[in-house]
Amino acid sequence: xxxxxxxxxxxxxxxxxxxxxxxxxxxxxxxxxxxxxxxxxxxxxxxxxxxxxxxxxxxxxxxxxxxxxxxxxxxxxxxxxxxxxxxxxxxxxxxxxxxxxxxxxxxxxxxxxxxxxxxxxxxxxxxxxxxxxxxxxxxxxxxxxxxxxxxxxxxxxxxxxxxxxxxxxxxxxxxxxxxxxxxxxxxxxxxxxx
Numbered sequence: 207x208x209x210x211x212x213x214x215x216x217x218x219x220x221x222x223x224x225x226x227x228x229x230x231x232x233x234x235x236x237x238x239x240x241x242x243x244x245x246x247x248x249x250x251x252x253x254x255x256x257x258x259x260x261x262x263x264x265x266x267x268x269x270x271x272x273x274x275x276x277x278x279x280x281x282x283x284x285x286x287x288x289x290x291x292x293x294x295x296x297x298x299x300x301x302x303x304x305x306x307x308x309x310x311x312x313x314x315x316x317x318x319x320x321x322x323x324x325x326x327x328x329x330x331x332x333x334x335x336x337x338x339x340x341x342x343x344x345x346x347x348x349x350x351x352x353x354x355x356x357x358x359x360x361x362x363x364x365x366x367x368x369x370x371x372x373x374x375x376x377x378x379x380x381x382x383x384x385x386x387x388x389x390x391x392x393x394x395x396x397x398x399x400x
Contacts, residue, residue: 220244223288224281231279238275245289246271249296256300266303270296345395353388356381 221240229237249270254263274292281291346354352374359370371381 223292224283227274227278227281227288227291230275231281241274242271245274245292248289248293252293252296253300256297257303262303263300266300267296270299273299341396342392345392348395349388349391350384352376353384353391356385357388357392360385 221244223241223244226237226241226244230241246267250263250267253266253270254260257263257266270292273295281288285291286294346357349357355374356370359365359373360367365373367381367385368378370385371378374381376384
């Protein structure tokens with residue numbers, strides 16, 4: 207009958223985890239069985255300490271031990287002990303599970319908030335747009351004739367400064383100055399009306 211291995215109780219009865227990991231890296235299933243028996247409890251303990259839910263901790267522990275089987279060749283003894291490597295994998299996997307659960311809860315919360323938001327109100331949108339257009343018209347009337355003509359040609363007809371200057375038969379510099387002054391007055395007017 208196989209003797210149970212207890213980590214931390216009797217150093218003489220502990221298996222050499224580094225040696226076991228090297229054998230597991232070569233595909234030795236018996237070495238993995240001994241490693242599994244030695245580390246399943248500590249891995250579950252780490253996972254349970256992070257997750258606080260036994261079922262999730264068991265899932266994480268199982269995932270970690272499968273990962274140890276698959277990635278045993280990545281273990282580097284110069285970076286730490288085999289037990290620490292395995293327990294670090296367990297801790298990281300448990301933290302990932304917590305983060306994943308938190309992200310899912312946040313997504314569900316945002317979705318619930320969207321469900322509670324009022325439906326798009328087309329009438330309100332149309333009224334607001336109409337009021338904005340009226341405010342712009344009011345502010346355009348406050349500009350000088352040349353400012354209003356230059357702004358209208360540039361922004362409503364899509365002409366360049368040069369084209370506006372040709373249409374108004376004014377020097378390009380004058381058009382730019384009038385446009386700048388007109389836009390400043392529009393901004394001030396629209397800002398005051400807001």
